Amino acid sequence: MAKKPQLAIDTRPWRDPDAKPFVRIKNVTKRFGDVYAVSDVSLDIYKSELFCLLGGSGSGKSTLLRMLAGFEQPTSGSIEIDGQDMTEVAPYNRPVNMMFQSYALFPHMNVEQNIAYGLKRDHLPPAEINNRVAELLSLVKLQDYGKRRPHQLSGGQRQRVALARALAKRPKLLLLDEPLGALDKKLREETQFELVKIQETLGVTFIVVTHDQEEAMSLATRIGVMNSGEIAMIGEPTDIYEFPNSKFVAGFIGSVNMVEGIVIEDEPDHVRIRSGELGCDIFVGHGVDCAPDQILWWAIRPEKITLSRDKPENAEDANVTQGIVEEIGYLGDMSVYQVRLESGKHIRVTQTNTVRGNPDSITWDEQVYLSWDDNAGSVLTV
Amino acid sequence: MSSFDTEAPPPRPRRPWTVVERGLAAVGLSGKALVIAAPAIWLTVFFLVPLLVVFGISLTVKQFGRPPYTPLLTNEDGTVQLTLHLNNYIRLFTDGLYISAYLSSIKIAFISTVIALCIGYPMAYAIARAPDQWRNILLMLVILPFWTSFLLRVYALTGFMRGNGVINNFLGLFGIEPLVMMQTDFAVYVGIVYSYLPFMILPLYTNLVKLDGALLEASADLGARPLRTFLTITLPLSMPGIIAGSMLVFIPAIGEYVIPALLGGPSTLMIGRVLWDEFFANTNWPRASAVAVAMLVVVVIPIMLLQKAQDAVQDRERAK
Numbered sequence: 001m002a003k004k005p006q007l008a009i010d011t012r013p014w015r016d017p018d019a020k021p022f023v024r025i026k027n028v029t030k031r032f033g034d035v036y037a038v039s040d041v042s043l044d045i046y047k048s049e050l051f052c053l054l055g056g057s058g059s060g061k062s063t064l065l066r067m068l069a070g071f072e073q074p075t076s077g078s079i080e081i082d083g084q085d086m087t088e089v090a091p092y093n094r095p096v097n098m099m100f101q102s103y104a105l106f107p108h109m110n111v112e113q114n115i116a117y118g119l120k121r122d123h124l125p126p127a128e129i130n131n132r133v134a135e136l137l138s139l140v141k142l143q144d145y146g147k148r149r150p151h152q153l154s155g156g157q158r159q160r161v162a163l164a165r166a167l168a169k170r171p172k173l174l175l176l177d178e179p180l181g182a183l184d185k186k187l188r189e190e191t192q193f194e195l196v197k198i199q200e201t202l203g204v205t206f207i208v209v210t211h212d213q214e215e216a217m218s219l220a221t222r223i224g225v226m227n228s229g230e231i232a233m234i235g236e237p238t239d240i241y242e243f244p245n246s247k248f249v250a251g252f253i254g255s256v257n258m259v260e261g262i263v264i265e266d267e268p269d270h271v272r273i274r275s276g277e278l279g280c281d282i283f284v285g286h287g288v289d290c291a292p293d294q295i296l297w298w299a300i301r302p303e304k305i306t307l308s309r310d311k312p313e314n315a316e317d318a319n320v321t322q323g324i325v326e327e328i329g330y331l332g333d334m335s336v337y338q339v340r341l342e343s344g345k346h347i348r349v350t351q352t353n354t355v356r357g358n359p360d361s362i363t364w365d366e367q368v369y370l371s372w373d374d375n376a377g378s379v380l381t382v
Numbered sequence: 383m384s385s386f387d388t389e390a391p392p393p394r395p396r397r398p399w400t401v402v403e404r405g406l407a408a409v410g411l412s413g414k415a416l417v418i419a420a421p422a423i424w425l426t427v428f429f430l431v432p433l434l435v436v437f438g439i440s441l442t443v444k445q446f447g448r449p450p451y452t453p454l455l456t457n458e459d460g461t462v463q464l465t466l467h468l469n470n471y472i473r474l475f476t477d478g479l480y481i482s483a484y485l486s487s488i489k490i491a492f493i494s495t496v497i498a499l500c501i502g503y504p505m506a507y508a509i510a511r512a513p514d515q516w517r518n519i520l521l522m523l524v525i526l527p528f529w530t531s532f533l534l535r536v537y538a539l540t541g542f543m544r545g546n547g548v549i550n551n552f553l554g555l556f557g558i559e560p561l562v563m564m565q566t567d568f569a570v571y572v573g574i575v576y577s578y579l580p581f582m583i584l585p586l587y588t589n590l591v592k593l594d595g596a597l598l599e600a601s602a603d604l605g606a607r608p609l610r611t612f613l614t615i616t617l618p619l620s621m622p623g624i625i626a627g628s629m630l631v632f633i634p635a636i637g638e639y640v641i642p643a644l645l646g647g648p649s650t651l652m653i654g655r656v657l658w659d660e661f662f663a664n665t666n667w668p669r670a671s672a673v674a675v676a677m678l679v680v681v682v683i684p685i686m687l688l689q690k691a692q693d694a695v696q697d698r699e700r701a702k
Contacts, residue, residue, distance in 0.1 A: 070602075070603075071599055071602075071603075090602070091602040091603050092602045092603070092604075092605045092606055096603075097603055097604065098603045100596050100599070100600055102594070102596050104594065104596035104597050104599065104600035106597060106600070106601075106615060107619070108618045108619055117601070117604050117606075117614075118604030118605050121604060121605035121606050121610065122605060165600075165604070168604075169604065169605065
């Protein structure tokens with residue numbers, strides 16, 4: 001698994017309201033005929049970020065990336081890169097390079113020629129081009145493959161050539177369209193790590209488009225979740241996972257249990273939600289922007305729930321319900337329990353297998369209590 | 383552990399072909415051999431044998447009678463004599479007419495090919511890049527002229543280019559003197575390019591339509607302007623199409639007879655006309671055969687060179 005760059009608080013410019021964004025997307029809309037591929041998206045991306053645009057197919061993430069590269073013109077809105085308006089600038093005049101999902105390596109050129117292509121367009125002296133190509137080849141560990149043609153390389157090698165070619169011109173901003181999409185799982189994990197390392201060493205701003213949430217979580221400094229042409233949420237991976245702002249985001253990232261409930265107590269320091277589906281009250285230990293009798297949703301991650309045979313004590317007489325274990329999925333490091341509540345609702349619970357070969361572990365058809373902390377779940381109004 | 387209860391494999395289903403297959407196998411033939419044999423026999427009977435006959439005739443001399451050439455084999459008092467006359471071939475090299483006819487044919491075919499390429503490439507490119515719903519209509523328009531007789535179409539060109547034809551009448555409206563177009567090399571070029579343009583466009587189209595748009599975007603992304611992208615990406619990748627199209631225009635154009643006969647003048651020297659004259663005006667079959675064999679050699683050499691170039695390009699592209 002790739003390691004996230006360890007950022008100190010002061011290297012998170014998005015937390016500083018005075019910081020100047022490097023890429024500024026302002027109210028960008030893109031329409032194809034009657035279809036809004038991207039609608040009114042505004043997004044600020046800061047220098048040296050590794051920003052992930054995450055979304056399903058048709059969410060508009062690729063269209064947004066193509067507008068940054070200049071292959072598509074926004075129907076309205078503007079795109080600023082490094083303080084300069086780029087909305088109308090042709091792709092060949094932008095300080096931006098892109099790594100294509102299909103890699104788009106030129107089949108009639110060898111690896112060196114592919115990497116040198118952009119440098120030749122800048123009319124650099126041949127000696128410098130050679131140096132730069134050699135440097136890039138060693139960066140992506142392909143020193144011995146310079147004379148090969150793309151079809152003589154494996155998928156992983158092609159991916160690295162594509163990366164080297166995109167980095168060759170030392171762009172201020174690198175766009176990556178599903179950079180790891182075509183690789184198998186093992187290679188993907190290795191490459192993820194390398195990608196982050198290269199990004200950190202060069203300090204280039206990366207914008208990565210992906211549909212793979214795991215990839216986004218492990219790569220990104222921040223994630224922008226997209227849904228049907230709009231940005232559903234922007235935040236650091238932990239924000240997105242632990243504090244989703246909507247049912248869509250909560251459901252899109254990771255697995256989640258979602259129940260409907262009605263607000264019965266709305267105080268500044270806590271909220272009590274009654275949920276028939278859950279068969280108990282939910283006590284939320286912080287204030288929520290809601291009104292009494294409002295219907296809303298409460299979402300909790302499977303690992304935030306504790307299973308027990310004995311009824312745990314709860315001071316508020318809430319956050320405890322019971323059910324029957326229907327399915328157990330043993331995954332080695334943890335087990336996934338499918339628990340059926342009295343209402344018929346299924347709840348997914350994961351428990352870490354801390355005891356080796358535990359003979360006393362909870363098993364099929366057992367009556368169990370489910371409990372969670374006051375702040376374990378998210379209250380969602382949309 | 384017992385292996386007695388294993389069932390016998392189910393009998394192979396009888397297909398109608400099984401009978402045919404067995405019958406063929408009995409005489410030592412397989413379906414594969416037959417499939418290969420069919421075109422081989424066809425080519426032998428209708429191509430190789432006639433070619434050998436022509437080659438045989440080219441080694442005789444003209445005589446009056448029927449057939450109008452001396453026999454290759456004579457039988458005098460039991461002595462079979464094979465007489466090979468090489469003077470037809472020697473004549474090809476010594477008589478300036480033939481050499482200049484060959485050179486002129488190659489020149490006309492070459493220039494026509496280049497012109498057809500220059501016109502055909504943009505058309506093929508435009509069709510390949512056209513929106514889907516337009517593409518088939520545009521292709522249809524390219525192929526449509528084939529539905530009319532070739533002879534008729536070439537003849538119709540005279541209606542455009544003759545002294546009081548469409549073009550000159552139009553120019554006359556502006557008081558421009560009639561241009562002499564018919565019976566010139568110009569008319570021959572127009573005729574060849576017009577007739578063979580679809581053969582240039584179709585292979586180019588099939589090549590260009592496969593071109594991955596992402597490569598062009600990648601090139602632009604790396605800082606190449608559209609013209610540079612065309613020269614460094616599109617053009618090299620469309621080489622197989624260019625070669626195929628050029629072959630399809632160049633080869634028939636060398637031996638073209640109808641177009642120079644209908645549109646060309648007395649000064650338009652092409653080997654097809656020389657051949658025709660030898661056969662029908664001079665009834666010199668041996669000389670005509672020698673001209674034909676030499677033409678074959680002239681045509682085959684460029685084909686082989688182009689084929690080799692195409693193979694090289696395709697090797698490079700294979701397993702892309």
